[in-house]
Amino acid sequence: MSGKIYVIHENSEWTAHLAKRLDELGLPYEEWHLNEGTIDLSTIPPEGVFYSRMSASSHTRGHRFAPELTEAVLSWLERHGRNVINGNRALRLEVSKVNQYMALDAAGIRTPKTIAAVGKEQIIQAAKDAGLTSFITKHNRAGKGLGVQLFHSLKALQEYVYGPTFEPSIDGVTLIQEYIEAPAPYITRCEFVGGKFVYAVRVDTSEGFELCPADACTIDDLFCPVGEEQSEKPKFQIIEDFNDPIIEKYEAFLRQNNIQVAGIEFIYNQYGEIYTYDINTNTNYNSDAEALAGKYGMLELAKYLGSQLNVKSMTY
Structure with a gap:
């Protein structure tokens, strides 16, 4: 095992679930909270696996320039050939929906006008x-x-x-x-770890759905995958044996853009056509839905990061 796992982020609340799984597996790790800091570009990075969970919404938590600092750190790591999970290409898509849509379009995946x-x-x-x-x-x-x-x-x-x-x-x-008008009030979120499909979640959007046909989260986190359930009916339900040709397209898209971990959201229109509208490269998982289905995204992620510790680092 070479080095340790470095988790790059700006929100400890969203990283606690991963840390718990890393502890369970006995994996060595360190958190890099990149709200503020310095990076000496003349130094050599430590050995290990570097996983970025930087968020596009960091500024809502007072961390306005966390993505910019993360970009600098990722550039430094990539220059030295470190094993970076969700590197600068993933970050570019995380912080720009325009970049997302252009990348999806290039991959032949339909997005809303x-x-x-x-x-x-x-x-x-x-x-x-x-x-x-x-x-x-x-x-x-x-x-x-x-x-x-x-x-x-x-x-x-x-x-x-x-x-x-x-x-x-x-x-x-x-x-x-x-505005994509769906025949039923829900969207679908597909989770990927190591570039491979893990499971799909059906997200109920009946409460406040008119605010947005294509976003599972609202500003106050009412529908956020790590938020509290707001009604007796589960907002999040893992779909058993979900299978659709879109999965192959998504996996190819992730390979093309060097993204290893992501949640990709889509909505069906009234004709059953799929419109993809959001890529989350700092994806979270709903614990209640996972407990019911017996599938655990953070556990799969922790296992994947552990497996990457055995991948030898190369220097340019």
């Missing part, structure tokens, strides 16, 4: 240009459903954009996106 805009007048113009009866707004650097609003008219959008409740994206880019 989307226009990116910077500036309030441009947001309104983007909605006009889209020519959609119903559409949503969302932040380009998001997570937790940031900036998600549903509109059925340009007038309603104008009132929002020029009103007191408008919130700009942290990177300044707002997306106008096609």
Whole structure:
């Protein structure tokens, strides 16, 4: 076994579940909390496996520049040939939905019609240009459903954009996106570890679904996979024996983009067509759903990271 597992993140609450599994397996690890810090680019990184769980929503926890610091650290690690899980390519997709959609499009995976805009007048113009009866707004650097609003008219959008409740994206880019109306109030989230499919989760969106047809999380974490259940009916249910050709496409997509760990979300439209709308490279898992199904994402992740300790590090 060479070195240890280094977990790169900015939110200890989301990492505690992984740490517990690493402890259970007796694996050596260290957490790198990258809210603030320095990196001496002339030094050589330690040996080990480096797993990034950096989040696009870090700024909502007061960690505005954590992704930028993480990018610097990952560049340093990759330069020295370290075994990096979810490296800079994964981070680029994590912090930009535009990058996600372009990468998905390149892989032949259908996404909702989307226009990116910077500036309030441009947001309104983007909605006009889209020519959609119903559409949503969302932040380009998001997570937790940031900036998600549903509109059925340009007038309603104008009132929002020029009103007191408008919130700009942290990177300044707002997306106008096609509203995908599903025949049933749920979305599907597919989990992958080591680039391989683990399980799919059906997420009930009946409570507050009109806010967003394509985001399992709201700003207050009501639907967040690590949040509390809000009703007797489970929000998250693991689908037994889920099998769809989209899985092969997702696995190929992850290989093409050097992403090892991810949760990918999609929604069916009224014709049964799949629209993929979000990639989470710092994915979390719902413990209640896992207990019922007997499948445990963090355990699979911990096992995978342990297996990677035996992969010899190479230097460029």
